[in-house]
Amino acid sequence: xxxxxxxxxxxxxxxxxxxxxxxxxxxxxxxxxxxxxxxxxxxxxxxxxxxxxxxxxxxxxxxxxxxxxxxxxxxxxxxxxxxxxxxxxxxxxxxxxxxxxxxxxxxxxxxxxxx
Amino acid sequence: xxxxxxxxxxxxxxxxxxxxxxxxxxxxxxxxxxxxxxxxxxxxxxxxxxxxxxxxxxxxxxxxxxxxxxxxxxxxxxxxxxxxxxxxxxxxxxxxxxxxxxxxxxxxxxxxxxxxxxxxxxxxxxxxxxxxxxxxxxxxxxxxxxxxxxxxxxxxxxxxxxxxxxxxxxxxxxxxxxxxxxxxxxxxxxxxxxxxxxxxxxxxxxxxxxxxxxxxxxxxxxxxxxxxxxxx
Numbered sequence: 001x002x003x004x005x006x007x008x009x010x011x012x013x014x015x016x017x018x019x020x021x022x023x024x025x026x027x028x029x030x031x032x033x034x035x036x037x038x039x040x041x042x043x044x045x046x047x048x049x050x051x052x053x054x055x056x057x058x059x060x061x062x063x064x065x066x067x068x069x070x071x072x073x074x075x076x077x078x079x080x081x082x083x084x085x086x087x088x089x090x091x092x093x094x095x096x097x098x099x100x101x102x103x104x105x106x107x108x109x110x111x112x113x114x115x
Numbered sequence: 116x117x118x119x120x121x122x123x124x125x126x127x128x129x130x131x132x133x134x135x136x137x138x139x140x141x142x143x144x145x146x147x148x149x150x151x152x153x154x155x156x157x158x159x160x161x162x163x164x165x166x167x168x169x170x171x172x173x174x175x176x177x178x179x180x181x182x183x184x185x186x187x188x189x190x191x192x193x194x195x196x197x198x199x200x201x202x203x204x205x206x207x208x209x210x211x212x213x214x215x216x217x218x219x220x221x222x223x224x225x226x227x228x229x230x231x232x233x234x235x236x237x238x239x240x241x242x243x244x245x246x247x248x249x250x251x252x253x254x255x256x257x258x259x260x261x262x263x264x265x266x267x268x269x270x271x272x273x274x275x276x277x278x279x280x281x282x283x284x285x286x287x288x289x290x291x292x293x294x295x296x297x298x299x300x301x302x303x304x305x306x307x308x309x310x311x312x313x314x315x316x317x318x319x320x321x322x323x324x325x326x327x328x329x330x331x332x333x334x335x336x337x338x339x340x341x342x343x344x345x346x347x
Contacts, residue, residue: 007306007313008342073316076309077273 014069017062024059053107060103064096116141117198118154120162123209131209133200134159141192148176148187151201164213171326174261177204178213184263184324204262206272220262223279227287227305232298248294255289255334257327258282264321264331270314277310281321281331284312288334291341303342312338 031046032038046052071092079085116138123131136154148166155162164187167173171189178187179202181195192199207215231242265271265280279287287306290296306312312335321331 007308007311008339008346010309011313011339012343012346072309077270077314 010069010072013065017066020062021059021066024055057104057107060100060107064100068093068096116150116192118150119198119200120151120154120213121202121209122162122212124161124211125209135198143193145192146188147180147185147190147192147195147199147201150192150199151187162213163211172259174259177261177263177266177326179203179205179266184267186261186263186326189326204266206266206275207262215262215266217262219275220260220265220280220282223265223275223283224260224286226279226311227283227290228298228302229283229286229290231290231293231296232301233295234297242295244294251292251294252289254329255285255292258285258289258329259327261326263324263326264329267320267324268315269318269320270316274310274314278314279306279311281315281335284315284338285329285331285334288338291338299341300345303338303345306338306342 035042047056072089075085075088075092079088118136118138119133120136121131122128122134136158138150138153141150146169148169151162151164152166155164164178165175166188167175169188171186174186176187177184179185180187180190181200184204187201201213203209203213203215207217207219210216260282262282264285265282268278268281270278271280284306287302291299291302296302315332315335317332317336319332322329322333325331
């Protein structure tokens, strides 16, 4: 049974995405807490900024990669049998794809300020 | 002192069971192996376990004692909480009582080709190493293949046929870091994939139980770092 991003790549992606997401979340938390009167307009302007928009898109792409590697690890460790593993991994990948499409659609809408 | 020992004879028992033994007059400094030998000699000759050198060199008497893997010959009875519960090393097929079938463990060990691979003509007299090159093998070559580490590793329990386990991977790093070996790329290539190396999640059970105080987790980390270096 073949899995995408086999050993080294998966291990490497897991760490790189983890570091990026940690920085992103600290920044989001810092901005949210340090801004007085954090209104919808401020939030919209902040997330509509091209840099923030791109960083958020990257965050969600990396979240999907990070989740995929983590879930794959859990499945390979705990689930016995190739068939059960294949079915579970297919379901997880479909769910993650749907999640990514939804998130990118929201971000794409935000970048044009049409929400 | 009370002992609760795992018993299973496939010729007469359908399921394993725990049997209790009481041992009196245990002298200070008695090792667990000595206590087990006393039980075998004085109370129950059918009790089976492996042992040989009796001083932590041969690695024959690995067993699970009070939930932790150890070598019976270097474990002081005084250091154990009574009742002392003795089981075979976990996750391996039991041949009889505390004797396990190590076939899987040895086949994973063989899979890392634990010998020097040299492509150049072999020197007539000897391979030469600087003291620094030789120092890199310290903490690696001392492994006695007792199996305490691999059988304490959940990843090895879950995928014993695919994950090589800490003992084999420690030996893999021992040859990868040997200046005389010339098959580094092939060795790394053979470890690629989601199972053989990357099932290790660095929980360090192997480090905790190693009776020789070796560090397979660090060796596995070094292999990953070397792979990453080669990739970049």
